[in-house]
Amino acid sequence: MSSEKKAIDLIMVGAGPAALAAAIYTTREDIETVLIEKAIPGGLAAVTDWVDNYPGFPKGISGLDLAENLRAQAERFGAQIEMGEVTGIKRQGKHVAVETTDGTKLARAVLIATGTDWKKIGVPGEQEFYARGVHYCATCDGAFYRDKKLVVVGGGNSAVQEALFLTRFASHIDLLVRSTFKASDVLLHELEKNKKITVHLGTTTDEIVGENGKVNKVIGTHKGKKVEFETDGVFVFVGLKPNTQFLKNSSIDLDEIGFIKTNAKLESSIPGVFVAGDVRHGATMQIASAVGEGATAALHIREYLEGTPQPSY
Amino acid sequence: MPKNITIYTTNTCAYCVMVKRFLSSKGHNYQEVNLDTDPAKQQEALALSGSLTVPVTVVTKQDDSREVVVGFNLSKLAPAIA
Numbered sequence: 001m002s003s004e005k006k007a008i009d010l011i012m013v014g015a016g017p018a019a020l021a022a023a024i025y026t027t028r029e030d031i032e033t034v035l036i037e038k039a040i041p042g043g044l045a046a047v048t049d050w051v052d053n054y055p056g057f058p059k060g061i062s063g064l065d066l067a068e069n070l071r072a073q074a075e076r077f078g079a080q081i082e083m084g085e086v087t088g089i090k091r092q093g094k095h096v097a098v099e100t101t102d103g104t105k106l107a108r109a110v111l112i113a114t115g116t117d118w119k120k121i122g123v124p125g126e127q128e129f130y131a132r133g134v135h136y137c138a139t140c141d142g143a144f145y146r147d148k149k150l151v152v153v154g155g156g157n158s159a160v161q162e163a164l165f166l167t168r169f170a171s172h173i174d175l176l177v178r179s180t181f182k183a184s185d186v187l188l189h190e191l192e193k194n195k196k197i198t199v200h201l202g203t204t205t206d207e208i209v210g211e212n213g214k215v216n217k218v219i220g221t222h223k224g225k226k227v228e229f230e231t232d233g234v235f236v237f238v239g240l241k242p243n244t245q246f247l248k249n250s251s252i253d254l255d256e257i258g259f260i261k262t263n264a265k266l267e268s269s270i271p272g273v274f275v276a277g278d279v280r281h282g283a284t285m286q287i288a289s290a291v292g293e294g295a296t297a298a299l300h301i302r303e304y305l306e307g308t309p310q311p312s313y
Numbered sequence: 314m315p316k317n318i319t320i321y322t323t324n325t326c327a328y329c330v331m332v333k334r335f336l337s338s339k340g341h342n343y344q345e346v347n348l349d350t351d352p353a354k355q356q357e358a359l360a361l362s363g364s365l366t367v368p369v370t371v372v373t374k375q376d377d378s379r380e381v382v383v384g385f386n387l388s389k390l391a392p393a394i395a
Contacts, residue, residue, distance in 0.1 A: 040385060046327040064327045083335075083387050131364040131383075139325035143348050144355055144365040233365070 007095045008034050010301060011107040013086045014243070016043025017287050018277025019113035020070040020079070021294030022301070027077035029302055034107075035074075036100060038085040042067020043115045044240075044278075045287050047137050048158075049165035052186070054287050063139070066287070089250050089273060096272050109272045109301050112247075112260060113294065116240035116278040116285070121153060125208030125215070126236070133215030133233045134208060138162040144233070145169045151176060151218045151229050153205045154237035160187040162237055167196040174229045176203045176220055178238075203227060208234055242279045255281045265300040266293065274301055315394055316377070318343040321358040321369040325349075328385040329368040335387070336370075341394055343370075 010026055012019040015037035026033045040046050048063030057066075075081065088099040095106040118136040120126055126134050135141040142165065150170040152163040155177035163175050164187070175197050181188060191197060200222065207219040218229045242258045253261040253269035259281040266274050276297040277283060277290035318336060320343050322329035336343050346354050348367065362369040362383045370382040372393045380393040 040327055040331050042327065049325060062325070064325070064330065067327065068330075131366045133365065135366070137366075140323070140328060141366045142325075143323040143352070143367070144359070146352055146355075 007106040007108050008032055009107070009305060010034070010109050010111065011036065011096075011098050011105060012111040012113060013089070013098070013246075014043065014112065014114040014277075014279075015041040015071070015081050016113055016115045016277060016290065017045050017067070017070055018115070018290040018294035018297075019111060020067075020074045021291040022111055022113065022276060022298040023074040023079035023294075024070075024077060025295055025298035026301060027074065027079050029298075031302065031305060033079050034105075035079060035081045036084045036086055036098070037081060038083070040067075041071045041081055044117070047139050049139050049161060051287060053184075070291075085246075087246050089247065089252070089270065091251075091270055091272070096270070107272075109274065109304055111294075111297055111301060112268070112273065112275045112279060113277045113290075113297075114243035114246075114279045115290075116242050118237065119239045119241050121205055121236055121238055123205055123207050125210065129208055129210055129213075129215050129234075132213055133210055135233065135235050136237070138165050138235055142166050142169050142235075147171045148232035149230060150174070151205075151231040151234045152237065153234065154239075155180065155201075156182045156237065156239070157184055157187060159183070159237035160191055162235060163197055164190055164194060166235060167194055170196065173197045174218075174231065175199045176205050176218070176229070177201050178204050200227075200229075205234075240278065240285060244279060259283070265303075266297045267300065267304075272304060274304075314375070315341070315372045316375050317373040318394065319346060319371045319373075320344070321346045321348060321354065321361075321367050321371075323347065323349050323367050326367050331385040332368045332370055332390065335385075335390065336394065339394060 009032040012035040015035040023033050045063045046067035052060040085101045096110045098105045146169045150173045152175045160183040203220050203222045209217045220227050244258045260275045261281045262275045274297045276293035358369045372380045382389045
């Protein structure tokens with residue numbers, strides 16, 4: 001019996017839309033493809049209430065259904081999705097070593113598509129009331145706020161979309177926008193029509209306050225004056241941060257925020273390690289873009305693998 | 314092998330789908346309490362988990378001890394159902 005460790009053709013770190021799209025392409029080329037996901041296949045898209053701007057779905061589609069469709073399509077061609085956590089990546093001879101909580105796996109090429117996660121506001125009370133009044137997932141936790149008052153923080157597409165979703169449950173929502181809206185006009189028109197949401201532009205969120213383990217108000221500032229909003233809970237959607245903490249000890253080039261830099265072939269500074277989707281420097285944070293990048297990366301990976309003879313260890 | 318598994322879910326919760334899929338893949342049956350169709354059970358879920366979130370998975374062992382797993386947390390769920 002050989003003690004040689006066989007390298008997998010391609011390991012993908014993450015199983016969001018970018019990775020699943022790439023996997024559809026690579027598995028159809030008979031490239032052995034293993035995706036390692038630590039949270040949920042579909043990523044943030046899977047926990048998004050509704051996706052109206054993904055081409056091919058004229059009536060829109062729920063984020064969960066879109067994620068399930070992508071997963072099923074990738075698995076149909078042989079993609080293997082494993083639940084686990086990647087803790088590091090480094091070049092090891094002709095292979096890439098992918099360190100995971102279950103040990104080290106070797107790959108001939110790697111695609112990093114770990115996406116992004118919600119930023120915290122960083123104010124007092126945010127951590128203290130996490131999951132007990134402060135939330136980052138409306139589709140997960142919104143149902144606990146039937147006929148309750150809510151504050152939603154943020155002014156981008158996600159904040160507006162999720163505030164609209166939360167009106168299914170909440171009696172009233174105060175939407176606190178630090179400066180002005182960055183959300184699309186389509187969503188802003190929907191917002192204007194919704195009588196349950198009151199918009200507060202130019203309003204910062206300074207503190208989340210509660211008693212006996214329950215949130216009861218948010219303190220903010222508007223035009224230099226203190227303002228207060230009575231509430232039963234707070235949902236935060238104030239931007240995205242890259243999921244690249246696992247690369248902090250690697251030699252891969254990141255930008256100042258932590259997004260991964262790539263060349264025109266979506267290859268990182270580590271040869272054989274490609275990047276697609278929201279985690280890539282310059283990404284547009286759109287599902288359609290992530291899927292397109294996944295397909296593009298898959299074609300470059302195929303090219304790379306064709307030029308890389310299968311070595312043995 | 315647990316005696317009983319109950320999952321508190323909502324219709325839109327993607328992590329709930331993951332927990333159900335994981336349990337099915339391991340051959341476990343479970344009872345589902347959907348908080349959208351049965352909102353009165355929210356307090357029960359909150360009392361069990363201490364959190365306003367789903368999924369909440371309650372694993373009752375053969376000796377009637379209980380383990381509560383909040384979210385899709387495989388590092389806790391996998392040993393709980395072993």
